[in-house]
Amino acid sequence: MRHDELYFKKAAPEISDAAYDALKREERALEKILSPGVSSADQAAAGSGLGDDRTGAFPTREHREPMLSLEKAYTEAELRAFLTGVQRVLGRDDGVWVVEPKFDGLAISVTYEGGRLVHAVTRGDGQRGDDVTANVLTIDSVPRALPAGCPDVVEIRGEVYMDYAEFARINAERDEAGEEPFAHPRNLAAGTLKQKDPGEVAQRKLSAVFYGLGAWQGSPPVPETQQALHGLIRAWGLPGIVRTVVAANAEDVWAAVEGFGRERAALPFPTDGVVVKIDSRIAQLRLGASDEAPRWAVAYKYPPQRVTTRLTAITLQVGRSGVVTPVAELEPVAIGGTSISRATLHNADEIARRDLRIGDVVYVEKAGEIIPAITGVDLSRRAPDSVAFTFPKNCPSCETTLVRADGEAAERCPNGRCPAQVRRRIEHFASSSGVGINGLGPVLIGKLVNAGKVADVADLYRLKRADGVSANVLAEIERSRRAELGRFIFGLGLPGIGSKGAAELATRYGSLSALAQSEGLDAESRALIAELVALGVDPQLAAGRATGPLFGKTVVLTGTLPKWTRAEATRRIVAAGGRVAGDVSRKTDLVVAGAGAGAKRAEASSLGVEVIDEAELARRLEERD
Ligand code: IVH
Secondary structure (H helix, E strand, C coil), rough: HHHHHHHHHHHCCCCHHHHHHHHHHHHHHHHHHHCCCCHHHHHCCCCCCCCCCCCCCEEEEEECCCCCCCEEEEEHHHHHHHHHHHHHHHCCCCEEEEEEEECCCCCCCCCCCCCCEEEEEECCCCCCEEEHHHHHHHCCCCCCEEECCCCEEEEEEEEEEEEEHHHHHHHHHHHHHCCCCCCHHHHHHHHHHHCCCHHHHCCCCEEEEEEEEEEECCCCCCCCCCHHHHHHHHHHHCCCCCCCCCEHHHHHHHHHHHHHHHHHHHHHCCCCEEEEEEEEEHHHHHHHHHCEEEECEEEEECCCEEECCCCCEEEEEECCCCCCEEEEEEEEECCCCEEEEEEEEEHHHHHHHCCCCCCCEEEEEEEECCCCEEECCCHHHCCCCCCCCCCEEECCCCCCCCCCCCCCCCCCCCCCCCCCHHHHHHHHHCCCCCCCCCCCCCHHHHHHHHHHCCCCCCHHHCCCCHHCHHHHHHHHHHHCCCEEHHHHHHHCCCCCCCCCHHHHHHHHHHCCCHCCCCCCCCCHHHHHHHHHHHCCCCCCCCCCCCCCCCCCCEEEEEEEECCCCCHHHHHHHHHHCCCCCCCCCCCEEEEECCCCCCCHHHHHHHHHHHEEEEHHHHHHCCCCC
């Protein structure tokens, strides 16, 4: 189903987790009815069971032991039925259970061979996953090696996730840059881990936690209980689960589930439930597993936090590029400890699809517990005289007729001089992601734009005290004339140029006056830049920003290196400021070739890219920059 693809591969679901789970349950029930003879293995292969997170962007690797999912329970009754069933198989009623938080991230399997981390692989389809070793190595808490006395081979299972503080930091940055916030830390964690460039991954702080085992070869023997496993994971220096509750019977399990439920909102990391596991490994082995999930564990998912409130209005927000976003204005309502009075509605189609009407009583859910979303309408409470919402035809700021490009969902205001757009552009330029002008906030910007004093960034450099701007702010604006060039270019918000693109333009052109000559820019952008140059604005290329002997270098590894695993070499290159790419292209600076190197080495020679061996790489890594 389409939502599987969005959930697993693109890490960008369009529906809430609860809605997704409900759809999955319905799909499975239907499958049972429609094809009773089909084994669940076939169903899993058909994509209905475990899903598949592989993106096609990474080499894949087979797990030594399959990575299973968990049975889910959504109600107290379902959970108790599971516990009773297990006790029946075990033939006693005093089994020991371990209750743990269910981290909401992306499942990962990390393999240590001879105590050294050799692979980190996502679940994939349960059999084979994406090899994301270089990316996982950017997570500081994941040790490269285990202490002496660990087994010869061990697959440790866990979760890569993003804590709320980092999620909030990234969204605050996006907000300042006028970009849509990410909806959920899980999607952001998954999207980050699936970046091709480990350097990109390292810029966002991912976390990891480990709680399970796959393969285990050699001594010591496998820990006898889940509790002992948690202890061992932590003793090996891996991040483990700190808080678990041991329960002796169903009553205690339920009390623990409720206890975690109360604590959940205060935890610094995202959880979507608890996992209840039988403690004894012998009992686990006796119970075994189905094709999809072990029979000795269950995930209890907390019901979504959902409230109802009234939709009082739908307003439009105009972004700096003219994109118009409808916003639901709500009667304030408390959900999960915060009060909510607005929710984004994404675009006109979404309003039409849901037939949202002003005055409706709507359901508001905290999607993934973070950003409120309207998930439905209580039709039984709809006023008989309510009318369908007609999306405005004109910009709320400048009245220009809105346009919609073919194939696009968004309506846009095409008037580049639209005051709302101008305000947004200046806010972006002055924000800390742009040049950072202290004291030039939305209120002052609004006044200056409305008074006709500022219609673009260049006008900032014409402002005087007489325009109602304080000496301090004028001094700040003066200072920004020599701001860092990359930030300045980013701040201009040129079409299609994000922070990375801006940094690249800065290094390529070195100055605003050189950039003004660029043929690649549209006429309007060129004119604005030329005007800034004429006003004496001269942002500077940052000096000494390069760090590490391989700063800015793209390196490709090929063949087997004598000393380092690929993961180790990658880690060192990234630490030296370089990035590791998979394929050789004109953009490659260096190819490091080991034994058995073939096509990539040949490609490098034909493109004139330098090829070196491990010893030479080691020497260059030592160089001072
Ligand atoms: S045990 C053999 N414990 O939830 C089953 N899983 O929805 C091993 N998860 O696949 C899983 N926290 O990715 C386990 N404390 C925890 C967990 C946990 C999060 C994830 C894991 C699993 C998924 C099932």
